Each structure stands twice: as C-alpha cells, then as structure tokens.
Amino acid sequence: MNSIAIDPEGKWIAAGYTDNVVRLWSPATARPVSLPLAGATDSVWSVAASRDGTRVVSGSGDGTLRIWDATTVALAYHTNVFTTMAFSLDGKRIVSGGPDRTLRLWDAATGQPIGPPLTGHTDTVQSVGFSPDGTRIVSGGSDQTLRLWDAATGQPIGPPLTGHTDSVRDVAFSPDGTRIVSGSRDKTLRLWDAATGQPIGPSLIGHTLQVTTVAFSPDGKRIASGSADQTVRLWDAATRQPTGAPLTGHTNAVASVAFSPDGKRIASSGLDQTVRLWDAVAGKPTGAPLTGHTNAVWDVAFSPDGKRIASSGGDQTVRLWDAVAGKPMGAPLTGHANFVTDVAFSPDGNRIVSASLDSTLKMWPIFAPSVEDLCAKLPSNMSHKQWRETVQARIDYIELCPGLPISPDNSD
Secondary structure, three states: OOEEEEOOOOOOEEEEOOOOEEEEEOOOOOOEOOOOEEOOOOOEEEEEEOOOOOEEEEEEOOOOEEEEEHHHOEOOOOOOOOOEEEEOOOOOEEEEEOOOOEEEEEEOOOOOEEEEEEEOOOOOEEEEEEOOOOOEEEEEEOOOOEEEEEOOOOOEOOOOEOOOOOOEEEEEEOOOOOEEEEEEOOOEEEEEEOOOOOEOOOOEEOOOOOEEEEEEOOOOOEEEEEEOOOEEEEEEOOOOOEOOOOEEOOOOOEEEEEEOOOOOEEEEEEOOOEEEEEEOOOOEEOOOOEEOOOOOEEEEEEOOOOOEEEEEEOOOEEEEEEOOOOEEOOOOEEOOOOOEEEEEEOOOOOEEEEEEOOOOEEEEEOOOOOHHHHHHHOOOEOOHHHHHHHOOOOOOOOOOOOOOOEOOHHHO
C-alpha cells in the first residue's frame, strides 16, 4: 500500500497499491466496498478524496492522473451472491436477497447494512419487494413460500404463505398494498391478501412453463407475467382471467416484465438477449427489439418518468435505453464481474442499483460526470503546490484541464 485517503464523512478509505489499482474499504467493517479500480499500468502512488466525498483522484507511476466516481461503489456482500433487490418507495432503503437464504436491508445513501440479516427461508431467496408505504417486505423463495417481514424490525409477520408447489420466482405488491402477486416454477400465478396472508381465489393458469416474472399495472387492475414458454401474458387482477392473447415475439424464455408509470407500455427482457416494448392496451409490439446485450437480459425497469429503461444482463453490464426512441443512451455501465441479475431505478430517477452474481450491489448515478464536465465547473487547474501536497511530488505535474489557467502557488 503506497497511499491512503479518507472520505470526509468517513464512509470509505481509498488506498493505492503496487498492483496498479485503487481499493475502497469500509472503516466500519474493514471490508472492501467495491471491486478494485483498475486502469493504471504502474503502481498507484497517491490518492486523494474530493471534499464532498463523491470522487477519488489517483496518481500512478505511469504518468496518469485518474478521477473515479466514488458514488458507483458496491454496497456490500451477502455470504454468497445476490439474486434480487428492490428500492423502498422513498428511495432511502434497499432490500436484497440471495442463495444464503437471507434478506438484508441497506441504507441507500451510505451503502451500509441496516440491522442483521432477515432469516427464515430455507432455500434461495428469489425475489423481494417493499410495500408501497415501506412498512413491509415480501419475499419469495426456492422453498416454495412467500414471507412477509416488518421493514422496521426485520421480524417476520405471520407464518409463511404456502400454496405453490415449486420455487417462487417473483413477487410484487399491488400499488395500494392490499394484494400480492407471485409467480412460480409450478407454472402458475397466485394472488394473496397482504393483510391476512390468505390466497385470493384459485391459481391463475395459462403459462405452459415456469412463470419467471410478475408485475402489477400502476392502477392495480392488471397483472403482467412472463414465462419460460417465451410469452408475456396479461391478466385481469379482479377476475384473475387472462385478457387477450399471449404476447409473442421473444425467441427464448422471458426473464422480466415491467409496466411504464402510465401503464400504457410494457417492457420485457429475455434470454434471447433482447428488450421488447409492448402496447399494454392493444397487446402489440411497439418498435423493433432493443438489441445490444451479448448475453441473456435478466431484468428490465422503467425510470419513474417513463422516459428511460434500464436493463441488466449476463454480459455483466447495465444498459440505459431511450424508452421513446428505442435507442441506447450512452455506453454500457461496466464494473460487475459476473451476471447482473437485477436492476432498479431509485424513486427520484437519479440512480440505478444493480445486483450481480459477483456478490455485490452497485449504485450508479445516471449521468456520472466526465473529466470534461468537471473541468467545465472549475475556474483553474490546481497549483503546483497543491499537486505536490495532494497528488505526489514524484509524479510530474499534469495539466488536467487544458485551456484553464494554472493557479499560482501563492493562491493556496
């Protein structure tokens, strides 16, 4: 270790290493909070933290100065891997689940865990979700059960919800919080009374293979489901009957479905490496499939304003799409080291959180500042004295923002 810097708020410590990387560590847990920040081709001799704690600057023996966005750090680890996560509606908390059979709560601002793990499932936690008021959490697992939890205490609410005869692949609260829908490997959907935990009517039957994903429409009147049978189906939430014919077009299993905030569109993703958009009323595709992922697309989500779509894939990336034009927005978000299984927008639409089989959650600002963006906000380059004190005297001065004046040493 050559140099360290501490976030002004004490959330992380940055360290530069002779193996050419910067590592971020949690002072509270003494564990890494991100994958190594790689890019330098020689030892990292110096690191510094910005005053607001959002950036790390590193200087390397290869003569480069690099700026890293510290807000994209991984939040932490399950003892195994993440399979699912969800934001609370107020954006302050994240709940996650994984093969270690636990749920965990996280502070979305600090990335720190809230309380101990929530235990009770006897097999992998496949899906989680907050109630609209944020007081409850629902989870579904490979143990064929749904479970309800008090989001404040982490304690279970009532006994497990039983009825499915195979793994529960997905769960979701209705917008008013009174009902829960679940989809299962047993090829069925089920509706549950969120207050009593009792099933509402018989199972919803129609898919011919496992149900992988479910979602309520924003008005709570419809349910969308996706299946390994390569179809998306729409259901009347009151009668539990299908509405219209199955939506066909995917050429492999459907992995995720999401309604747009206005309920007029549905986005679906699949193992065929595509994201597809559908008219939720007409039941017809809108535009061509969104292509770019090079492996299965495991999850899809609309932004709160409905203008963007986020997708996550087996190619270890998160991608942003213009939901109107059907075009990619910017380069893929890279940094995960395994399949990205889950993605969600924060309620304010300014962040994306992703879950991966690399055992991490990552928080991404939608538009991370580039060096050009940062330089546009600065009146001048740092002085030679500031360079020596905050970067490293042994590294030659670099004019990071060409065209801006260099501050005189006597201005410090």
